[in-house]
Amino acid sequence: MTVMSQINHETLQHLVDQSRYYIEDAETTLYLDRLNTELDDLAEIQSVKTDGVKPTTNGNDNDNVLREDVPKEWAYRKQALENAPAHDGDHFEVPQIMD
Amino acid sequence: MTVINETIESLKDKLNNKETTAKAVTEQTLKQIKAVDGDVKAFLTVTEAEALKQAEALDAKGDFSAKLAGIPGSIKDNIVTKGVRTTAASKMLDNFTDPLYDATIIENLIAADAITLGKVNMDEFAMGSTTETSYYQKTKNPWNLDHTPGGSSGGSAASVAAGQVLFSLGSDTGGSIRQPASFNGIVGMKPTYGMVSRYGVIGFASSLDQVGPLTRTVKDNAYVLEAIAGHDENDMTSIQDDVADLTSDIDKGVAGLKIALPKQFLTDAVSKDMQETVAKTVETLKSLGATVEEVELPHVVYSPHVYAILSSGEAASSLARYDGVRFGHRAEDAENMIDMFKKSRTEGFGKEVKRRLLLGTTVLTGDWNQTYFRQAQKVRTLIREDFIKVFKDYDLILGPTTTGEAFALGEEIDPEVAKMNDILTVPVNLAGLPGLSVPAGFGANNLPLGVQFIGKHRDEKTVYQAGYAFEKANDLTGKLPQIGGQN
Numbered sequence: 392m393t394v395m396s397q398i399n400h401e402t403l404q405h406l407v408d409q410s411r412y413y414i415e416d417a418e419t420t421l422y423l424d425r426l427n428t429e430l431d432d433l434a435e436i437q438s439v440k441t442d443g444v445k446p447t448t449n450g451n452d453n454d455n456v457l458r459e460d461v462p463k464e465w466a467y468r469k470q471a472l473e474n475a476p477a478h479d480g481d482h483f484e485v486p487q488i489m490d
Numbered sequence: 491m492t493v494i495n496e497t498i499e500s501l502k503d504k505l506n507n508k509e510t511t512a513k514a515v516t517e518q519t520l521k522q523i524k525a526v527d528g529d530v531k532a533f534l535t536v537t538e539a540e541a542l543k544q545a546e547a548l549d550a551k552g553d554f555s556a557k558l559a560g561i562p563g564s565i566k567d568n569i570v571t572k573g574v575r576t577t578a579a580s581k582m583l584d585n586f587t588d589p590l591y592d593a594t595i596i597e598n599l600i601a602a603d604a605i606t607l608g609k610v611n612m613d614e615f616a617m618g619s620t621t622e623t624s625y626y627q628k629t630k631n632p633w634n635l636d637h638t639p640g641g642s643s644g645g646s647a648a649s650v651a652a653g654q655v656l657f658s659l660g661s662d663t664g665g666s667i668r669q670p671a672s673f674n675g676i677v678g679m680k681p682t683y684g685m686v687s688r689y690g691v692i693g694f695a696s697s698l699d700q701v702g703p704l705t706r707t708v709k710d711n712a713y714v715l716e717a718i719a720g721h722d723e724n725d726m727t728s729i730q731d732d733v734a735d736l737t738s739d740i741d742k743g744v745a746g747l748k749i750a751l752p753k754q755f756l757t758d759a760v761s762k763d764m765q766e767t768v769a770k771t772v773e774t775l776k777s778l779g780a781t782v783e784e785v786e787l788p789h790v791v792y793s794p795h796v797y798a799i800l801s802s803g804e805a806a807s808s809l810a811r812y813d814g815v816r817f818g819h820r821a822e823d824a825e826n827m828i829d830m831f832k833k834s835r836t837e838g839f840g841k842e843v844k845r846r847l848l849l850g851t852t853v854l855t856g857d858w859n860q861t862y863f864r865q866a867q868k869v870r871t872l873i874r875e876d877f878i879k880v881f882k883d884y885d886l887i888l889g890p891t892t893t894g895e896a897f898a899l900g901e902e903i904d905p906e907v908a909k910m911n912d913i914l915t916v917p918v919n920l921a922g923l924p925g926l927s928v929p930a931g932f933g934a935n936n937l938p939l940g941v942q943f944i945g946k947h948r949d950e951k952t953v954y955q956a957g958y959a960f961e962k963a964n965d966l967t968g969k970l971p972q973i974g975g976q977n
Contacts, residue, residue: 450922
């Protein structure tokens with residue numbers, strides 16, 4: 392399998408954007424070099440033969456146990472609202488998101 | 491009586507016989523914290539008033555029959571504690587001063603009448619192996635203050651080694667209990683995935699995270715695990731079985747046990763001191779009647795890669811919740827919602843967290859999802875199968891916990907050494923197995939070295955039996971840390 396890790400400035404910007412934080416212009420090269428190096432190193436696993444191997448998503452063999460939803464009272468509603476940066480009556484108050 | 495020289499059993503005997511009181515134990519513990527924490531810097535929050543109140547209530551009740559009655563402990567700061575600030579050592583949660591509920595494991599500790607003295611330092615969101623990525627402070631190794639305690643549960647390990655508490659709860663995603671246990675000359679257990687509830691534990695990588703105890707002795711460790719383990723309906727990955735009795739047969743010994751020693755755990759990247767320590771451990775176990783043989787775990791050499799990909803990918807998902815909306819740090823002067831998310835995260839997260847989030851986002855994006863993330867999940871299967879194969883013929887697996895002694899503060903860690911350290915600890919998380927680090931000796935700088943016993947799924951009992959037998963045969967009690975080893 393070929394290594395597909397080469398990331399350019401444009402792709403980096405997209406990935407940082409998706410990671411939901413900002414980087415300074417001066418940091419771009421550092422971030423770019425480091426991510427490419429990491430992806431190149433990690434590409435070593437692509438040499439492992441995994442045809443027919445199922446992915447493992449969890450550290451144990453638990454099966455899902457399904458049941459009907461049962462509503463419960465939650466005692467901390469008022470405190471939860473008070474723990475938020477801001478609240479208005481029974482609602483979390485967040486900055487305006489639409490113009 | 492000095493708390494520092496006691497075990498859970500001996501302290502409980504003294505409480506039961508009225509030779510001391512929970513309040514006296516708590517006061518002495520607080521005194522020790524005040525005496526040494528200026529140097530060690532293990533604690534982020536000390537809950538003095540609450541601990542004394544808890545102790546007084548226990549004394550008034552006069553019943554010390556609960557599993558950890560009157561026993562002083564500390565809690566890693568990624569475990570949610572009602573009314574007590576819980577930060578995961580991140581600026582992002584600096585203002586999380588009044589959590590509304592206790593994690594299930596804290597409820598379990600309260601039910602066991604343990605006395606909790608406060609919250610201890612860690613790498614930010616448990617991402618690191620030296621506790622140096624904490625937003626707040628750098629914790630020092632009590633054996634030598636120029637060295638790190640390891641990480642990410644560095645505050646937990648240091649608080650136990652420095653005699654501040656008899657136990658601590660840490661969390662282990664890729665070695666974060668066992669490596670600091672090894673570096674601090676104490677015992678650390680990463681239990682089987684699902685044995686301990688993660689409800690109220692601030693997530694890093696959900697398929698790998700597991701909470702476990704750090705203590706000075708193997709038996710103390712088993713007592714604490716008995717107290718915190720058990721099914722929890724609030725954690726969908728929690729194992730449904732009852733908790734096994736881990737302590738009553740702990741002195742059963744290792745005679746007749748078959749122990750595997752994987753070649754991949756003893757490469758040239760492991761220090762000479764550690765190689766010799768493992769060789770001596772093998773001799774000790776053989777003298778106690780165990781058989782020790784070399785085996786192969788061929789795919790563990792890929793575990794650092796698999797771990798980096800899966801843990802970063804899972805973290806990118808787990809940490810998406812920190813967006814400044816409902817809780818945590820919110821940046822001011824944002825122009826719109828997305829700008830608020832980004833500014834809050836830019837200000838709230840440290841460098842190491844940002845590095846991992848970017849890698850995680852990348853391996854979940856586009857074609858990389860298949861070539862990295864999906865492939866890593868498949869290699870994880872092969873690593874698990876290697877263990878299953880070995881455990882068909884063997885009862886336990888033995889190896890070094892770390893490549894060598896604790897890193898110096900600020901030390902640039904050689905990438906090959908870092909990779910080998912991952913090979914020693916990470917496979918246990920990937921396969922969901924129990925792993926116990928037990929003090930085994932000392933290196934050239936007189937710093938502790940630990941060995942690791944790995945068991946089958948849910949077989950903590952055999953792991954503790956082997957650790958207990960080895961600890962008794964390999965008495966290290968004469969060696970004490972620079973800080974807090976004696977009163």
